[in-house]
Amino acid sequence: MSKWLKLGINVAIMFFRFGIVAGYVTLIYPIIYLADAFQNRTTHVILTSSDFLRFSNNDQATLGAVKSFPSWPYALLMALGIVLSVWASIKLFKALIKLLTNIRDQDYFSTSNELALTTIIKAQVAMLLGDLLVAGGNQLSQSWLLRVNSGAFSETWETCFHDAFLIIMLAAIYETYRHAMRVKAENDLTV
Amino acid sequence: MVKLTLNVVMAERNISSQELAKAIGITPANLSILKTGKAKAIRFSTLSKICHVLECQPGDILKYVDE
Numbered sequence: 001m002s003k004w005l006k007l008g009i010n011v012a013i014m015f016f017r018f019g020i021v022a023g024y025v026t027l028i029y030p031i032i033y034l035a036d037a038f039q040n041r042t043t044h045v046i047l048t049s050s051d052f053l054r055f056s057n058n059d060q061a062t063l064g065a066v067k068s069f070p071s072w073p074y075a076l077l078m079a080l081g082i083v084l085s086v087w088a089s090i091k092l093f094k095a096l097i098k099l100l101t102n103i104r105d106q107d108y109f110s111t112s113n114e115l116a117l118t119t120i121i122k123a124q125v126a127m128l129l130g131d132l133l134v135a136g137g138n139q140l141s142q143s144w145l146l147r148v149n150s151g152a153f154s155e156t157w158e159t160c161f162h163d164a165f166l167i168i169m170l171a172a173i174y175e176t177y178r179h180a181m182r183v184k185a186e187n188d189l190t191v
Numbered sequence: 192m193v194k195l196t197l198n199v200v201m202a203e204r205n206i207s208s209q210e211l212a213k214a215i216g217i218t219p220a221n222l223s224i225l226k227t228g229k230a231k232a233i234r235f236s237t238l239s240k241i242c243h244v245l246e247c248q249p250g251d252i253l254k255y256v257d258e
Contacts, residue, residue: 189231191221 001106009104016093016100023090029153030079037075046141051151061145069144074137081133082153088126095119109184117174124170128163131155194254195233197226200245215240 036042043066046052095116102113134155141147148154201211212222217237224230238249245252 186231189224189229191217191225191230191233191237 001104006104009100013097013100013104016097019093020090023086023093026086026152027083030082033075033078033082037071040071042071042074043069043145046145046147049151051149051154052141052145052147053150055146055148059146061147065144070140074140077133077137077140078153081130081135081137081155084130085127085134085153085155086130088123088130092120092123092127095123109181114174114178114181117170117177121167121170121174124163124167128160128167131160131163135160192256192258194256195225195228195230195252196254197241197252200247200252204245206245211241211244214244 033042036045046069047061047066099113099116099120102108102110102116107113134153135157138149138154138156141149201208206214208219208222208226212219215222215237225233238252241247241252242249
C-alpha cells in the first residue's frame, strides 16, 4: 500500500471521527423542534427564521393557514426524522471507520468487512426512513406557510430518491464483495 | 460427490502425513484439508505429485459416491 493512500485513509478516518462527535451534538435539534411546539412557537419560528425562504415576495401565507398549521405533527416528524437520520449517520461513520481501518491494515477479506458493509446498508435504509419523515415535515411548512427550509435538515423528496439510489448501489457493492469472499474461500480450499 | 480416499492409499503405502507433505511440496495444513475432505478443488499439479509419490492412479485416491 502506498504511503499517500495510507495517509488519505488516516485523514478520512479522522474526519469520520469528527462526524461522529458532530452527530451527537446535532441530537440537540429534535429537542429544539419539540420545545418550539411545546411553547407554541413553531409557526413564528418558520415565518421569521432566515433558514426558511419564500417562493417569491408575492407569496404570503394566509392567517387561516398560519392558525391551522399542524405544529405538533410537524415537530414530531422533524424530531423523529432527525433522530433516525443522525443515529444512522453515526452507525454509518463507525462502520466506515472499521472498513477503512481494515483496508489500512491490509485485511481485505474478513467477516468484519462483510459485517461493516451490512451495517452501512442498514444505516442507509434508516437514513432513508429518517429523511422521509423530515421531507414530510418540510412539505408541511411548504404547503401551509409557503416557506422552504434551506437550513439544517432541509431534506426534500428528492433527497429520499438519492438515498434510495444509494441503497441500490451499496447493495450491489455488498453482493459483489460477498461473491469475492466466496471465491477467496474456494481459492483457499484449493490444494 | 467426489471423495478423496488419500488416507487409505497412505496407509497401504505406510507413509505419514509429514513425509507425504514434504515429498509433494505442500504444507501439512493443506494436506490436512485434502485428507479431511474440506478441499473444494485439487490442482492437476498436486494430483500428479501425489500419484507420483504414492505410485498410484488418480482413480485410486478419488472416488465418486452418490449423495
